Amino acid sequence: MATFPISGVHTWLWxxxxxxxxxxxxxxxVGISGAFLLLPFQMSVLNYTAPSVSATNLVYNLAATPGGVYRYLREGRMVWPLVWVIVAGTLPGIVIGFYLRVMYLPDPRDFKLFAGLVLLYIGYRVLAEFLPWHEKSETEATRPQPVTAIRMLQFSLARASFSFGEQVFSFSVPAMFLLALIVGVIGGTYGIGGGAIIAPFCVALFGLPVHAIAGAAIAGTLFTSVAGVALYSLLPAPAGMVTQPDWALGLLFGLGGFAGMYFGARCQKRVPQRILKLLLGLLLMLLAGYYIFAFFA
Known part of the structure; x- marks a missing residue:
């Protein structure tokens, strides 16, 4: 076993x-960074609850996400305008999220409640289509699509559209920017990067297909995580509080994450998205319940 001096984590290297x-x-x-599940593992299993755990999680993103980005690029499934809107919106959100984390949520117990509420809402959005009161009519985003390359049709400050398979999809650029800003605040506080959890919102609120937007969400996570690591490493924090990442631990997580994202992106088109979303949503709800009930116990 090894001990990481910055975080104090004691665990096996493998x-x-x-x-x-x-x-x-x-x-x-499904276009979500594994960081949002990795954080509960670090806090609950490795007992790493200091504010610097958020920064370490962002280091994981830096090392892990290039594997997925490369694979989606190779298959021509990257909506670049969506990437840039995500980055533009989440960058200021990450700055706000940093100060929320170090000024108002330094206590591990309070932060776990916040994490539980974030996971609960994401889980609800992912599972919405499986709920009995959800409208069952088939939409363009839920109808099975041939997994082909993406072709941009329009991009302006008002709207963007692209073709994927046999359908055309579009989204409002200002509305997507506002969503990215809000998600950036959450991601900056939670330590998962701005774009790490935007994919479920793109699917649920804008009706975009998972196969088409997964690459853009992961690419947005990569770019905004760079800013997040810089914020936690360079900006001043309250006296006695360590916010700098544990680079060794973060890169060790990133090593496995790089391989996982590459092969996940490669296998994505062979796996039914409804199955993936159901399993992911149930796991999110389980983790959310654990943290919320632990806060009140």
Whole structure:
């Protein structure tokens, strides 16, 4: 076993990359960074609850997400205008999220409640289509699509559209920017990067297909995580509070995450998205319940 001096984590060297590989293999298929599940593992299993755990999680994103980005690029499934809107919106959100984390949520108990509420809402959005009161009519985003390359049709400050398979999809650029800003605040506070959890919102609120937007969401996570790591490393924090990342632990997680994201992106088109979303949503709800009930226990 090894001890990481910055975080104080004591664990086997093989455990972080193995856990990161398993998590990122499945989450990359739906365009979500494995960081949002990796944080509960660090806090509950490794007992790493200091504010710097958020920064360490962002280091994982830096090392892990290039694997998924490369694979989606290779297959021509990257909506670049969506990437840039995500980055533009989430960057200021991450700055706000940093100060929320170090000024108002430094206590591990309070932060776990916040994390539980975030996971609860994401889980609800992912599982919405499986709920009995959800409208069952088939939409363009839920109808099975041939997994082909993406072709941009229009991009302006007002609207963007692209073709995927046999359908045309579009979204409002100002509305997507506002969503990215809000998600950036959450991601900056939670330590998962701005674009790490935007994919479920793109699917649920804008009706965009998972196969088409997964690459853009992961690419947005990569770019905004760079800013997030810089914020936690360079900006001043309250006296006595350590916010700098544990680079060794983060890169060890990232090693497994890189392989997991690459193979997850490669296998994505062979796995039914309804199955992936159902399993992911149930796991999110389980984790959310654990943290919320622990706060009130």
């Amino acid at each position: 455990l972080p990359p193995l856990v990161a590989f398993c998590i990122s293999f499945f989450t990359s298929m």
